[in-house]
Amino acid sequence: MKDWAIEARGLTKRFGTGADTVTALDRVSVTIRENEFFTLLGPSGCGKTTLLRLIAGFELPSEGKLLLHGQRIENLPPFRRPVNTVFQSYALFPHLSVLRNVAFGPEMQRRPKAEIEAEARRMLELVRLEGFERRLPRELSGGQQQRVALARALAGRPRVLLLDEPLSALDLKLRREMQIELKRLQHETGITFVFVTHDQEEALTMSDRIAVMSGGRILQIGTPTEIYEQPTSRFVADFIGETNFLDAHCEQVAEGRAQFRLSSGDLVQGLAIPGLMSGSEVTLAVRPERLDLLADGQPGIPATMQDLLYIGNDTVCTVALADGTELQVRVQNRHGAIHASAPGSAVRVGVEPQAVRVVGD
Amino acid sequence: MARQSGEGRRRALLIAPSILMIGLFMLVPVGIMAAISFMERGSGGGVNWGSFTTEPYLQFLFERDLDDSLLLNTDYLQIFFRSIWLAALTTALTLAVGLPTALFMALQPERRRNLLIFLVTIPFWTNLLVRNYAWILLLRNNGLIDQVLMGLGLRSEPIGVLYTTFSIAVGLAYTFMPFMVLPIYASLEKLDWRLVEAAYDLGADRWRALRRVVVPLAMPGIAAGCILVFIPCLGAFVTPELLGGGKALMIGNLIQSQFGAARNWPFGAALSMALLAAVLLAMMFYLWRYRRAPGAV
Numbered sequence: 001m002k003d004w005a006i007e008a009r010g011l012t013k014r015f016g017t018g019a020d021t022v023t024a025l026d027r028v029s030v031t032i033r034e035n036e037f038f039t040l041l042g043p044s045g046c047g048k049t050t051l052l053r054l055i056a057g058f059e060l061p062s063e064g065k066l067l068l069h070g071q072r073i074e075n076l077p078p079f080r081r082p083v084n085t086v087f088q089s090y091a092l093f094p095h096l097s098v099l100r101n102v103a104f105g106p107e108m109q110r111r112p113k114a115e116i117e118a119e120a121r122r123m124l125e126l127v128r129l130e131g132f133e134r135r136l137p138r139e140l141s142g143g144q145q146q147r148v149a150l151a152r153a154l155a156g157r158p159r160v161l162l163l164d165e166p167l168s169a170l171d172l173k174l175r176r177e178m179q180i181e182l183k184r185l186q187h188e189t190g191i192t193f194v195f196v197t198h199d200q201e202e203a204l205t206m207s208d209r210i211a212v213m214s215g216g217r218i219l220q221i222g223t224p225t226e227i228y229e230q231p232t233s234r235f236v237a238d239f240i241g242e243t244n245f246l247d248a249h250c251e252q253v254a255e256g257r258a259q260f261r262l263s264s265g266d267l268v269q270g271l272a273i274p275g276l277m278s279g280s281e282v283t284l285a286v287r288p289e290r291l292d293l294l295a296d297g298q299p300g301i302p303a304t305m306q307d308l309l310y311i312g313n314d315t316v317c318t319v320a321l322a323d324g325t326e327l328q329v330r331v332q333n334r335h336g337a338i339h340a341s342a343p344g345s346a347v348r349v350g351v352e353p354q355a356v357r358v359v360g361d
Numbered sequence: 362m363a364r365q366s367g368e369g370r371r372r373a374l375l376i377a378p379s380i381l382m383i384g385l386f387m388l389v390p391v392g393i394m395a396a397i398s399f400m401e402r403g404s405g406g407g408v409n410w411g412s413f414t415t416e417p418y419l420q421f422l423f424e425r426d427l428d429d430s431l432l433l434n435t436d437y438l439q440i441f442f443r444s445i446w447l448a449a450l451t452t453a454l455t456l457a458v459g460l461p462t463a464l465f466m467a468l469q470p471e472r473r474r475n476l477l478i479f480l481v482t483i484p485f486w487t488n489l490l491v492r493n494y495a496w497i498l499l500l501r502n503n504g505l506i507d508q509v510l511m512g513l514g515l516r517s518e519p520i521g522v523l524y525t526t527f528s529i530a531v532g533l534a535y536t537f538m539p540f541m542v543l544p545i546y547a548s549l550e551k552l553d554w555r556l557v558e559a560a561y562d563l564g565a566d567r568w569r570a571l572r573r574v575v576v577p578l579a580m581p582g583i584a585a586g587c588i589l590v591f592i593p594c595l596g597a598f599v600t601p602e603l604l605g606g607g608k609a610l611m612i613g614n615l616i617q618s619q620f621g622a623a624r625n626w627p628f629g630a631a632l633s634m635a636l637l638a639a640v641l642l643a644m645m646f647y648l649w650r651y652r653r654a655p656g657a658v
């Protein structure tokens with residue numbers, strides 16, 4: 001496909017030799033579209049930085065193919081790749097002024113002098129740092145340094161911009177501002193962004209698509225809603241947001257629906273996934289906010305109230321099923337704090353079939 | 362107030378030993394030298410204490426005609442500038458070899474670096490004379506280098522490097538190499554190599570990353586190395602004597618001969634003072650240059 005900015009096929013990266021070998025990336029295949037805001041999300045050590053370093057060219061893959069706009073690049077040195085990086089540590093040149101830092105990329109491309117200067121100034125304007133041209137990096141605040149790093153990476157007019165946790169050093173307020181700014185910049189420049197974070201909220205709010213990684217593998221790729229609403233694995237469901245996991249036995253599958261018997265003996269309806277067979281043991285994932293808390297006697301799964309946690313906009317209730325399985329139910333306080341049953345009283349939990357998903361391990 | 366002066370006194374006491382050392386072993390001898398440079402030479406060596414004359418300094422630039430008028434004499438100035446040229450050549454040689462060496466060392470895995478530092482200091486272990494004679498054996502006509510070149514058929518006759526300015530520079534460069542390598546290595550070791558990755562990332566090839574990022578950031582080490590090599594080279598006299606074959610007189614040889622064979626202490630002292638002035642000027646230039654350069658601290 002032409003409009004794929006990056007295409008990785010079976011990308012593997014091993015560090016070390018012999019018994020010390022670490023497989024940082026394990027047969028990663030992913031395609032990133034042009035002008036996409038693509039996020040790599042995963043816990044520490046899952047290989048996010050390694051994948052970025054392979055794309056940037058700082059590491060060579062042990063196996064696999066890497067294509068940029070359809071061209072093989074896995075053996076090109078970093079300075080031949082139209083890919084720029086915003087480093088987590090910013091890595092601004094301490095001996096150069098802000099302007100010279102930003103001008104570094106265009107200078108290396110041997111563009112005409114006047115153009116270099118104009119481009120650098122335009123980029124500083126884009127990140128709203130006019131008037132800081134002559135300062136040295138150490139004379140800037142963290143947020144300003146971050147924006148210089150961004151301007152410097154953009155000034156080389158890369159096809160793809162790689163951002164390795166660029167916001168992690170900033171405080172919450174600045175972080176929010178920069179998130180908005182990054183989206184604006186991506187929109188204005190039309191450059192493909194590959195963004196690394198381990199902040200799930202950041203990933204959900206900013207991305208066009210997210211790849212969730214774990215242990216050197218990509219577990220799932222999808223839009224924020226797909227990742228959140230339709231996690232395919234227990235890890236993804238657990239890593240992003242809160243989730244109830246229920247062991248269940250699949251009783252029957254028909255027309256995209258399935259009927260499960262929970263370990264408590266209760267029956268629930270859910271969505272079938274391809275390959276689901278009746279008679280198999282499965283894990284079900286249900287988001288707490290997709291469950292309803294009902295009065296005793298109404299249709300639903302009988303349960304016992306255990307605990308109520310009031311958190312302002314919502315109340316999180318912990319209920320126990322017949323066999324003691326605990327379940328979180330998140331109730332919106334739409335009419336003020338709910339005066340639900342006291343701990344120990346019998347309640348019913350309403351489950352709609354769309355909220356019940358089978359996840360792999 | 363009282364506490365502050367107490368603090369001040371304690372600090373003064375703490376630095377007193379080093380002040381004393383510097384005063385006793387540096388300022389006093391330099392003062393004596395300066396004094397000698399303004400005295401008349403004694404017959405048969407030494408000086409006439411208490412006499413005063415500017416003759417030694419005049420002798421540096423002029424010679425006296427028969428009628429006692431001063432004529433410009435550039436002989437000594439030539440020696441002076443030849444020495445500066447030699448020191449500069451040596452510094453350039455050590456830099457050309459030392460910078461890549463230091464870079465190579467800094468890029469090695471940490472465990473191997475200490476071994477390399479140790480190897481770099483090897484020239485220090487042997488006596489200066491032994492080292493110089495070793496170079497004579499290597500550089501002389503039909504010496505080892507000639508034999509290898511001729512044996513390989515690259516040369517049909519000896520190249521005759523020995524007893525030239527170049528052979529002196531080679532010998533000096535060998536002697537002073539650690540003074541160049543170690544300061545540069547020290548500044549490269551502290552270098553944040555992620556900056557080099559950033560330069561690559563922005564399209565700089567290896568050469569331009571070196572020139573635009575590595576060298577500027579290693580500049581304090583490079584400058585220190587240059588000073589540490591340049592200054593002792595200016596006054597060197599053993600190596601110019603042995604590897605120069607006594608053909609090209611250097612300022613160090615001249616000073617040494619004034620205190621030795623020529624028995625003209627005042628002139629020797631005046632030459633030393635002139636050399637000191639040149640060194641001080643170079644140092645001031647360095648301080649002036651690098652106090653201004655941003656990021657080079």
Ligand SMILES: Nc1ncnc2c1ncn2[C@@H]1O[C@H](COP(=O)(O)OP(=O)(O)OP(=O)(O)O)[C@@H](O)[C@H]1O
Pocket residue numbers: 015016022023024042043044045046047048049050051198
């Ligand atoms: N140069 C290296 N040599 C050996 N192992 C390495 C090297 N670089 C990374 N690793 C290993 O590869 C794995 C993935 O590392 P990577 O830096 O890609 O993680 P990450 O997802 O970026 O984590 P974080 O969120 O903490 O930055 C880790 O187990 C790490 O120890």
Ligand SMILES: [Mg+2]
Pocket residue numbers: 048049050164
């Ligand atoms: Mg990382």
